[in-house]
Amino acid sequence: MQNGSKPLLSVRNLKAYFFQDEGTVKAVDGATFDVHAGKTLGIVGESGCGKSVTAQSILRIVDQPGRIVEGEIVLRRADGREVELTGLHPDGKEIRDIRGADIGLVFQEPMTSFSPVHTVGSQIVEAVQLHMPVSAKEARARAIEALRSVGIPKPERRIDEYAFELSGGLRQRAMIAVALSCNPRLLIADEPTTAPDVTTQAQILDLLRDLQKQRGMAIMLITHNLGVIAEMADDVVVMYLGRVVEEGPVDDIFHSPKHPYTRALLTSIPSIESAPRVKLPTITGSIPHPYNRPTGCPFYPRCEQYMAGTCDKNEPALLAVSEKQKVSCFLFQK
Numbered sequence: 001m002q003n004g005s006k007p008l009l010s011v012r013n014l015k016a017y018f019f020q021d022e023g024t025v026k027a028v029d030g031a032t033f034d035v036h037a038g039k040t041l042g043i044v045g046e047s048g049c050g051k052s053v054t055a056q057s058i059l060r061i062v063d064q065p066g067r068i069v070e071g072e073i074v075l076r077r078a079d080g081r082e083v084e085l086t087g088l089h090p091d092g093k094e095i096r097d098i099r100g101a102d103i104g105l106v107f108q109e110p111m112t113s114f115s116p117v118h119t120v121g122s123q124i125v126e127a128v129q130l131h132m133p134v135s136a137k138e139a140r141a142r143a144i145e146a147l148r149s150v151g152i153p154k155p156e157r158r159i160d161e162y163a164f165e166l167s168g169g170l171r172q173r174a175m176i177a178v179a180l181s182c183n184p185r186l187l188i189a190d191e192p193t194t195a196p197d198v199t200t201q202a203q204i205l206d207l208l209r210d211l212q213k214q215r216g217m218a219i220m221l222i223t224h225n226l227g228v229i230a231e232m233a234d235d236v237v238v239m240y241l242g243r244v245v246e247e248g249p250v251d252d253i254f255h256s257p258k259h260p261y262t263r264a265l266l267t268s269i270p271s272i273e274s275a276p277r278v279k280l281p282t283i284t285g286s287i288p289h290p291y292n293r294p295t296g297c298p299f300y301p302r303c304e305q306y307m308a309g310t311c312d313k314n315e316p317a318l319l320a321v322s323e324k325q326k327v328s329c330f331l332f333q334k
Contacts, residue, residue, distance in 0.1 A: 006076060008186055008218050009035035009058070009103075014071035016050075016057045023291040027053040027066065029242035035186060040212065040219040042233030042250065044226060044265070048287050050242035051222045052108060055188045058126070059099055066228035067158055068069040069254065076322040078185060101131040104179030106189040108170040120147075120174045121159030124181050127289065131182045155190055170199035180211065187212075188220045193228055205232060226269055230254060238262050241298035242289065244318055247326030260303045260326040305331060 016027040072083040107113035124143035147155035193201040246259040285302040300311035
């Protein structure tokens with residue numbers, strides 16, 4: 001989607017499956033996208049479409065019985081080396097060096113992501129000392145500065161508090177502080193706006209935008225909220241049932257969506273110009289059961305433009321429909 005410089009992170013045909021007694025769950029089934037330095041890539045889709053597992057695959061933290069079965073994840077490190085992450089052992093030294101130092105992760109739910117028996121500060125100090133040759137005193141100073149950088153008031157006191165002593169918004173900020181404590185070049189933010197109120201959500205988005213501007217880092221923003229994508233992202237990847245169905249610059253996706261799923265998502269957003277007391281359009285049906293995936297295009301059972309004999313029989317490839325926009329749909333394939 002970007003011309004010129006090589007991407008900071010390149011994902012090609014990523015497949016991550018969960019092998020269970022009841023059957024195989026294809027959580028990610030051939031995802032392909034790039035993340036560029038200093039840019040924000042938004043990954044959007046309904047719950048269960050594989051967004052979080054994609055992030056976990058990049059950091060090699062997919063829980064058992066899940067594993068990456070195919071694909072490439074290439075990271076360009078600060079020294080210019082290209083590292084193929086799927087070839088690294090999940091518990092090996094190199095991937096442990098990359099987690100936190102090169103790639104930071106803001107987990108989806110900070111209350112369950114923080115240890116309840118350790119202070120917030122001790123968890124930041126541990127991350128700093130893991131990646132930097134600093135003393136405990138220096139690490140604590142860095143932790144206080146990390147908390148201050150994300151807008152937490154009185155960080156000298158908050159550093160010794162536990163996660164349950166913080167409000168939802170402060171926990172979210174503290175989780176971002178942990179992720180940014182070692183100055184990563186890529187921040188993966190998994191649903192960072194799950195804060196309890198819209199004011200706090202707006203503050204978190206402003207914080208991420210300011211930190212990105214100050215540090216020049218890339219952000220991979222995972223969310224189901226298209227309003228957040230419109231405000232934050234430079235490029236967008238739309239996922240459905242583990243596959244990328246459309247990708248392109250944010251303006252192209254919002255003003256000229258191609259895939260029926262993307263169009264359905266956008267028409268379901270409430271607008272200030274909408275007539276009062278009129279039901280919003282909805283996407284018919286629901287996401288298929290993981291053990292009963294449809295053949296052909298994964299979206300065809302819910303698609304109003306589905307073509308019998310084509311969509312239910314064959315899988316569409318992700319092909320370019322313009323210079324920057326790609327879509328996986330037979331409506332745009334010759």
